[in-house]
Amino acid sequence: MDGGISGDSSLDTFPKLLMRNARTRGDRPAMREKDLGIWQSWTWAETAAEIRRIACGLASLGVARDDKVVLVGDNRPRLYWSICAAQALGAVPVPVYQDAVADEMAFVIEHAEARVAIAEDQEQVDKLLAIRARIGLPKTIVYDDPRGMRNYTDEGLADFESVLAAGDEWNARRPNFLDTEIARGRGSDASVMLYTSGTTGQPKGVLLTFENVIRTAENAIRFDSLTETDEVLAYLPMAWVGDHIFSYAEAYVAGFCVSCPESGATVMTDLKEIGPSFFFAPPRIFENILTQVAIRMEDAGTVKRWMFRYFMGIAKSAGIAMMDGKQVSATGRLLYALGERLVYGPLKNALGLARMRVGYTAGEAIGPDIFDFYRSLGLNLKQLYGATETSVFICMQPDGQIKSDTVGVPAPEVDIKIEESGEVLVRSPGIFKSYYKNDAATASAKTADGFYRTGDAGYFDKDGHLKIIDRAKDVGRLSDGTLFAPKYIENKLKFFSYIKEAVAFGHGRDYVACFVSIDLEATGNWAERRGIAYASYQELAAKPEVLALVQQCVEQVNRDLSEDPALAGSQIRRFLVLHKELDADDGELTRTRKVRRGFIAERYGALVEGLYSGHDRAHIATTVTFEDGRKGRIEADLEIREAARATPAAHVELRKAG
Amino acid sequence: MSRDAPRPIGDTLLKVEDVSLGFGGVRALSGVSFDIRKGEIRAIIGPNGAGKSSMLNCINGFYQPSEGRITYKGKARGAMRPHEAARDGIARTFQNIALFRGMSTLDNIMTGRMLKMNRGFFWQCLHWGPAQSEEIEHREAVERVIDFLEIQAIRKVPVGRLPYGLQKRVELGRALAAEPELLLLDEPMAGMNLEEKEDMCRFILDVNEQFGTTIALIEHDMGVVMDISDRVVVLEYGRKIADGDPEAVKADPKVIDAYLGTGHG
Numbered sequence: 001m002d003g004g005i006s007g008d009s010s011l012d013t014f015p016k017l018l019m020r021n022a023r024t025r026g027d028r029p030a031m032r033e034k035d036l037g038i039w040q041s042w043t044w045a046e047t048a049a050e051i052r053r054i055a056c057g058l059a060s061l062g063v064a065r066d067d068k069v070v071l072v073g074d075n076r077p078r079l080y081w082s083i084c085a086a087q088a089l090g091a092v093p094v095p096v097y098q099d100a101v102a103d104e105m106a107f108v109i110e111h112a113e114a115r116v117a118i119a120e121d122q123e124q125v126d127k128l129l130a131i132r133a134r135i136g137l138p139k140t141i142v143y144d145d146p147r148g149m150r151n152y153t154d155e156g157l158a159d160f161e162s163v164l165a166a167g168d169e170w171n172a173r174r175p176n177f178l179d180t181e182i183a184r185g186r187g188s189d190a191s192v193m194l195y196t197s198g199t200t201g202q203p204k205g206v207l208l209t210f211e212n213v214i215r216t217a218e219n220a221i222r223f224d225s226l227t228e229t230d231e232v233l234a235y236l237p238m239a240w241v242g243d244h245i246f247s248y249a250e251a252y253v254a255g256f257c258v259s260c261p262e263s264g265a266t267v268m269t270d271l272k273e274i275g276p277s278f279f280f281a282p283p284r285i286f287e288n289i290l291t292q293v294a295i296r297m298e299d300a301g302t303v304k305r306w307m308f309r310y311f312m313g314i315a316k317s318a319g320i321a322m323m324d325g326k327q328v329s330a331t332g333r334l335l336y337a338l339g340e341r342l343v344y345g346p347l348k349n350a351l352g353l354a355r356m357r358v359g360y361t362a363g364e365a366i367g368p369d370i371f372d373f374y375r376s377l378g379l380n381l382k383q384l385y386g387a388t389e390t391s392v393f394i395c396m397q398p399d400g401q402i403k404s405d406t407v408g409v410p411a412p413e414v415d416i417k418i419e420e421s422g423e424v425l426v427r428s429p430g431i432f433k434s435y436y437k438n439d440a441a442t443a444s445a446k447t448a449d450g451f452y453r454t455g456d457a458g459y460f461d462k463d464g465h466l467k468i469i470d471r472a473k474d475v476g477r478l479s480d481g482t483l484f485a486p487k488y489i490e491n492k493l494k495f496f497s498y499i500k501e502a503v504a505f506g507h508g509r510d511y512v513a514c515f516v517s518i519d520l521e522a523t524g525n526w527a528e529r530r531g532i533a534y535a536s537y538q539e540l541a542a543k544p545e546v547l548a549l550v551q552q553c554v555e556q557v558n559r560d561l562s563e564d565p566a567l568a569g570s571q572i573r574r575f576l577v578l579h580k581e582l583d584a585d586d587g588e589l590t591r592t593r594k595v596r597r598g599f600i601a602e603r604y605g606a607l608v609e610g611l612y613s614g615h616d617r618a619h620i621a622t623t624v625t626f627e628d629g630r631k632g633r634i635e636a637d638l639e640i641r642e643a644a645r646a647t648p649a650a651h652v653e654l655r656k657a658g
Numbered sequence: 659m660s661r662d663a664p665r666p667i668g669d670t671l672l673k674v675e676d677v678s679l680g681f682g683g684v685r686a687l688s689g690v691s692f693d694i695r696k697g698e699i700r701a702i703i704g705p706n707g708a709g710k711s712s713m714l715n716c717i718n719g720f721y722q723p724s725e726g727r728i729t730y731k732g733k734a735r736g737a738m739r740p741h742e743a744a745r746d747g748i749a750r751t752f753q754n755i756a757l758f759r760g761m762s763t764l765d766n767i768m769t770g771r772m773l774k775m776n777r778g779f780f781w782q783c784l785h786w787g788p789a790q791s792e793e794i795e796h797r798e799a800v801e802r803v804i805d806f807l808e809i810q811a812i813r814k815v816p817v818g819r820l821p822y823g824l825q826k827r828v829e830l831g832r833a834l835a836a837e838p839e840l841l842l843l844d845e846p847m848a849g850m851n852l853e854e855k856e857d858m859c860r861f862i863l864d865v866n867e868q869f870g871t872t873i874a875l876i877e878h879d880m881g882v883v884m885d886i887s888d889r890v891v892v893l894e895y896g897r898k899i900a901d902g903d904p905e906a907v908k909a910d911p912k913v914i915d916a917y918l919g920t921g922h923g
Contacts (some may be wrong), residue, residue, distance in 0.1 A: 034810075035805075036801035036802065036804075037797075039811070147864070148867070148868070151867065263808065263810050265811035266810050269811070430724045628853070
């Protein structure tokens with residue numbers, strides 16, 4: 001592992017780090033991609049050569065210092081290389097969410113004034129062409145996959161191969177051009193612009209400098225002792241800051257290899273084949289994996305089922321304690337070792353987590369049961385807390401000090417202070433430079449002394465671990481003054497596998513009420529096992545049995561809430577089960593799947609009123625956006641139920657099912 | 659978006675002249691004539707029992723017309739068997755999926771390469787030397803098909819476990835693996851939901867555009883037929899009642915009477 005590189009002006013940008021990697025570890029793999037069923041690798045030396053071609057090709061298209069280059073597509077080597085190629089020219093790469101609809105993408109392209117866009121395939125090119133017809137940008141569109149593009153005659157369209165060829169020609173004529181450009185880069189230059197998902201209002205372009213990103217990556221690498229032999233699978237959206245740090249920045253700083261899956265649908269298979277040593281996933285992915293395991297175990301034979309249940313019990317009692325370095329009896333150790341042979345090892349291998357040394361989850365709270373499941377298998381899963389504006393890291397959990405309900409201690413070089421209002425303020429080397437073309441927002445997000453306002457409310461527990469309860473602005477009060485933390489309640493609901501999303505209301509109201517949307521897979525499976533027939537999501541969601549199931553979950557949450565004196569008054573009184581899944585295409589979730597509470601309250605106003613009236617039914621008609629972008633209309637008549645509230649004394653344990 | 663660019667439609671690839679086919683007393687086809695040009699998407703439509711599948715079966719040599727003549731690539735065809743048609747570059751999919759349910763997607767598509775394998779039984783069994791290098795070559799061709807149809811995720815899944823829409827896609831994959839000049843699709847979208855249909859349409863158009871494959875398809879979904887085909891031939895009770903571009907066929911009163919009904923106008 002390299003010593004400190006920040007402050008070293010020969011290593012203060014990613015293109016410079018690339019050159020270093022090509023020199024010092026030229027033969028080590030830098031990138032892999034599965035193509036035609038076979039993993040193809042590129043060494044650091046080959047990667048540097050490819051990036052040189054792309055950079056010169058972009059230069060031949062007129063890309064110059066401070067230009068913005070939009071990148072849109074799945075995790076593809078060429079898109080990652082294009083990030084570095086743009087940076088080599090002093091241009092700023094702007095990765096965009098690949099599943100964004102044309103409208104969302106148009107905002108970013110217009111705001112960033114991007115003249116050049118690099119697209120993965122025809123699907124993205126079509127969106128970009130539609131955007132260009134409206135706003136005149138991007139002038140040039142480079143595409144990677146020529147499939148279906150044969151008959152496109154639009155101006156300014158360039159095949160990736162032709163850009164590479166132009167790059168070769170450019171490089172032959174000006175052999176020193178690129179090296180000069182790379183040398184001109186400074187650590188204080190903008191390295192990347194990432195648009196925040198925008199839980200509120202329009203997205204904001206967060207400008208991060210090379211210093212921000214490289215220094216933060218360096219600290220994180222030291223924190224978890226990552227080296228050039230680590231392996232990462234790049235499968236999360238490139239537009240998300242987490243992917244940028246883990247699959248790009250840390251790879252360049254530590255020199256490890258990044259693998260791109262064959263397609264979005266093959267991630268689980270590719271995960272198994274690559275066996276990453278460092279794995280990052282939002283809680284939803286860990287939940288999905290666990291749900292899959294649970295469903296498949298239910299289908300397994302009696303012996304296997306018994307073994308699984310028995311050894312998972314052992315894992316729960318011994319495994320977590322062993323991982324935290326606590327005393328475990330000899331019998332416990334022996335049984336755990338046997339379990340590792342018979343159950344945990346094979347299971348980890350089947351999940352592709354056998355080689356995982358460090359795993360992180362962040363973005364949303366993770367259910368304690370889910371968290372414990374992975375840790376009990378001996379997987380070093382930890383939580384971290386971060387934001388785009390802080391180049392991710394704010395808090396991280398050090399080995400041996402893991403709790404499921406906190407996000408850990410401040411990361412290296414991070415100062416945290418908690419305001420009167422409960423809001424968490426952060427100062428670190430990773431704090432962003434500014435919001436692009438939005439000084440007002442920058443001024444309100446950064447304090448005079450360099451702290452960033454996270455907008456989250458939280459507090460430190462007695463061990464110095466930060467506990468986040470909600471967005472500061474969402475923490476409200478019921479009409480009688482009781483504290484109401486909607487996300488805290490929603491997360492508790494979402495920890496049940498049957499519940500996919502929940503939206504709680506209560507600020508300024510007499511009591512707490514909520515919407516629940518069921519998880520089609522888990523609830524559907526539950527229903528099938530009980531012989532409950534259903535034809536559609538809507539029908540399943542309206543089944544009385546399903547309502548009763550959700551009611552049990554809600555009542556369990558009420559019991560949990562009753563334990564905490566501050567929150568006991570905010571138990572859920574009335575709830576309903578939504579007739580459709582909340583969907584980012586309908587604007588109900590952000591692209592990172594956070595609930596947009598205000599928007600939902602408006603869109604489902606009739607239902608909210610129903611929850612706060614005496615009626616036991618409410619009617620709703622909504623328009624929905626189908627996957628192909630067309631709109632449709634669905635109507636439903638939903639039943640509203642009352643949930644029993646608990647007093648702290650009447651506490652009964654209900655185990656999480658499924 | 660930019661599909662308006664004209665595709666090269668060439669000369670007649672296959673010509674059906676005055677073809678009749680009878681099973682005992684039932685006349686499945688009587689005196690049907692039409693042609694398929696190189697590079698076009700040709701639809702054959704008609705009510706149930708109109709003789710559409712029989713027509714496809716005649717084209718790929720499964721049935722022998724009792725009268726009339728079929729000319730393929732300029733040569734009049736005598737009595738022939740389906741595998742000879744396949745060797746000549748005609749591949750097809752079936753109305754009821756005909757895959758090996760216990761075999762993986764990959765293996766099913768590999769069977770489409772059968773006729774392209776040169777090594778004999780002995781070498782294949784030995785799985786060594788020329789047979790092995792040949793297999794690598796065929797595997798690559800199959801992987802290209804898998805990539806093209808975006809079914810990487812189900813490469814190793816037994817097709818019996820796949821949903822219907824995907825099985826249909828695998829069947830198309832097997833036909834494509836034979837690198838056909840003429841692809842016959844028997845109701846490629848029957849029983850699919852809207853999304854699956856849209857995917858299938860895109861694949862059919864892409865096959866036609868990317869590889870220049872000539873396609874003849876039978877389909878019931880009029881929206882699909884009118885959208886993707888260049889010319890449509892309409893059969894009713896074994897007779898041809900109309901033939902032309904989709905607009906003309908849609909406007910033909912005989913077709914409206916026989917099949918589309920006024921509601922579909």
